[in-house]
Amino acid sequence: MSYRPRGTLARVIHAKFHNDNSLENIDTRNWYALEHELPKYQSRFVALEQDSTTVKWLEQAKILSTNIWLHLWHALARSILQFFMTQTDINGFLKRGSMFILSEEQFYKLLVAGGFSTATMSDTITLLDIGAGDGEISLRVANTVAEFSGNAVLKVFATEASWTMRDRLKKLNFNVIPEINGLQDMDLVLCLNVLDRCFDSFQLLEDIHRALAPNGRAVVALVLPYMHYVETNTSHLPLRPLLEDRGNGHQLSFEEEATMFMDILENCGFRVESWTKAPYLCEGDLHQSFYWLIDLIVVLSKKPL
Numbered sequence: 001m002s003y004r005p006r007g008t009l010a011r012v013i014h015a016k017f018h019n020d021n022s023l024e025n026i027d028t029r030n031w032y033a034l035e036h037e038l039p040k041y042q043s044r045f046v047a048l049e050q051d052s053t054t055v056k057w058l059e060q061a062k063i064l065s066t067n068i069w070l071h072l073w074h075a076l077a078r079s080i081l082q083f084f085m086t087q088t089d090i091n092g093f094l095k096r097g098s099m100f101i102l103s104e105e106q107f108y109k110l111l112v113a114g115g116f117s118t119a120t121m122s123d124t125i126t127l128l129d130i131g132a133g134d135g136e137i138s139l140r141v142a143n144t145v146a147e148f149s150g151n152a153v154l155k156v157f158a159t160e161a162s163w164t165m166r167d168r169l170k171k172l173n174f175n176v177i178p179e180i181n182g183l184q185d186m187d188l189v190l191c192l193n194v195l196d197r198c199f200d201s202f203q204l205l206e207d208i209h210r211a212l213a214p215n216g217r218a219v220v221a222l223v224l225p226y227m228h229y230v231e232t233n234t235s236h237l238p239l240r241p242l243l244e245d246r247g248n249g250h251q252l253s254f255e256e257e258a259t260m261f262m263d264i265l266e267n268c269g270f271r272v273e274s275w276t277k278a279p280y281l282c283e284g285d286l287h288q289s290f291y292w293l294i295d296l297i298v299v300l301s302k303k304p305l
Contacts, residue, residue, distance in 0.1 A: 128156075276297050
């Protein structure tokens, strides 16, 4: 007969203990591995695996999750703040829910495979992160670009819809701008897990294409399976779905959706230079130490006119 604690808090802690134990048995190789090849894009696939930086992030998330009283405070605060703040604003206000996609070493490997180079760039390298969140991922990419830049100055621009996150970005000395219209010749543009959260994904892709320098690179990430959710409108629906349902009633595989999305990117004037599969990790809560989704991450260049 299994033990069943009586108190509410005891039950929460007991459930979290079992959830975290189940996380220890996850085969993290599945986060990065393909089930089958993509004939059209396989030659540009960059195989990754969990590295020491990813392990360290997961360990820190586990340590943070042991602070039960902090999570209880977060749960109480969310129950009140949800009536007049979005979930992203709440996370920014509480300084919780930090994300992780790739380590500096993994970003470097992906960018090198994608042909990113500072050899033909000026003394100032420009990086734009669209929907930068709390800036933690932006910092990792900035550290990666510093490996390429030599003595060049790195200038980081960022956009973010959440006012609480914008405040955090400003504290990191990012150049926080209201929109990307008017920006040109950006050496590196990031759009990480934003396309499935914005109202008009195709307009955003056009804006990225316009802002990107002729020899620059864009890095786009999309969670698969694809599920669109717009936080800022009442219907939570986009103007036009990014991926149409071609599954005829059954769930498409990661590889099928990845091919569809990269075809869309190529039809929008980009060329797929490199791509990979990786986990989109998020700090946990009272239920478990961390959460994850699966990301498709693509390095793009502009097709020549």
